[in-house]
Amino acid sequence: MSKHLVGNHIRKLRFHYDEMTQQQLADKAGVTRQTIVALEKGNYSPSLELAFRIALAFNLPLEEVFFYGDTTNLKNK
Amino acid sequence: MSVTYQEKKSIVSLISAILIFITFFFFMYPQYPEGEIDLSETYSYWGFFVLILTVVSIIAHIVISIVFNIFFRITTKEKEPAFSDELDKLIDLKANRNSFFVFIIGFIIAMASLTIGERSQLVFIILIGSGFTSDVVGSLSKIYYYRRGV
Numbered sequence: 296m297s298k299h300l301v302g303n304h305i306r307k308l309r310f311h312y313d314e315m316t317q318q319q320l321a322d323k324a325g326v327t328r329q330t331i332v333a334l335e336k337g338n339y340s341p342s343l344e345l346a347f348r349i350a351l352a353f354n355l356p357l358e359e360v361f362f363y364g365d366t367t368n369l370k371n372k
Numbered sequence: 373m374s375v376t377y378q379e380k381k382s383i384v385s386l387i388s389a390i391l392i393f394i395t396f397f398f399f400m401y402p403q404y405p406e407g408e409i410d411l412s413e414t415y416s417y418w419g420f421f422v423l424i425l426t427v428v429s430i431i432a433h434i435v436i437s438i439v440f441n442i443f444f445r446i447t448t449k450e451k452e453p454a455f456s457d458e459l460d461k462l463i464d465l466k467a468n469r470n471s472f473f474v475f476i477i478g479f480i481i482a483m484a485s486l487t488i489g490e491r492s493q494l495v496f497i498i499l500i501g502s503g504f505t506s507d508v509v510g511s512l513s514k515i516y517y518y519r520r521g522v
Contacts, residue, residue, distance in 0.1 A: 325457070326457040326458070326459070327377075327378075327453040327455075327457050327459070327460065328376070328453075329376045329377065329378050329453070329459065329460075329518065330457050330458070330459040330460075332376060333459060333518075333521055336521070337521070338520065338521025338522070339459055339521050339522060341458070342458055345458060
């Protein structure tokens with residue numbers, strides 16, 4: 296079982312959102328690019344506030360960006 | 373495998389801490405007073421050693437950090453992050469926890485050696501050594517957490 300149970304679709308959403316770069320998303324969410332990299336790799340579960348800020352950057356509800364469950368399959372994609 | 377700014381910075385910090393300590397130790401240790409010396413002279417020497425090491429470390433870290441940022445900008449054409457976000461702060465906290473843990477172990481060993489009547493020289497060497505090791509552990513922890521996640 297993966298250590299981090301909070302998964303996300305950030306990578307896919309960036310691609311669908313005019314191929315937004317990690318840096319652009321980081322600037323919108325008010326974090327460093329390193330944090331976006333860690334989130335996409337599934338190495339970090341964000342705070343609730345950051346999760347909302349990222350969802351807001353995509354103009355999507357939280358549950359369409361993040362999900363709770365085993366992230367192993369998502370990592371292998 | 374890309375290495376991010378924070379990872380590079382931690383690696384540079386680790387290397388500089390090792391280089392500064394080894395250079396300083398080999399420069400200062402031969403100046404240890406030899407022959408029949410009283411206790412106050414020994415304390416004075418180690419006090420001077422720790423103070424100078426602290427000052428030299430701070431100045432060297434600042435200079436190395438500035439040089440690294442300039443080098444980073446030139447080589448990557450990227451600007452370094454101007455702030456620490458929640459991930460940086462969390463990693464800092466965890467790295468500091470590991471670092472303090474190592475120092476406390478060293479401190480306890482130093483106190484134990486004092487209790488069993490070891491020379492004051494050994495006590496100071498253990499204390500300074502644990503300070504250096506804690507610094508190294510802090511940098512290694514940061515590299516580990518940035519790479520493997522928190």
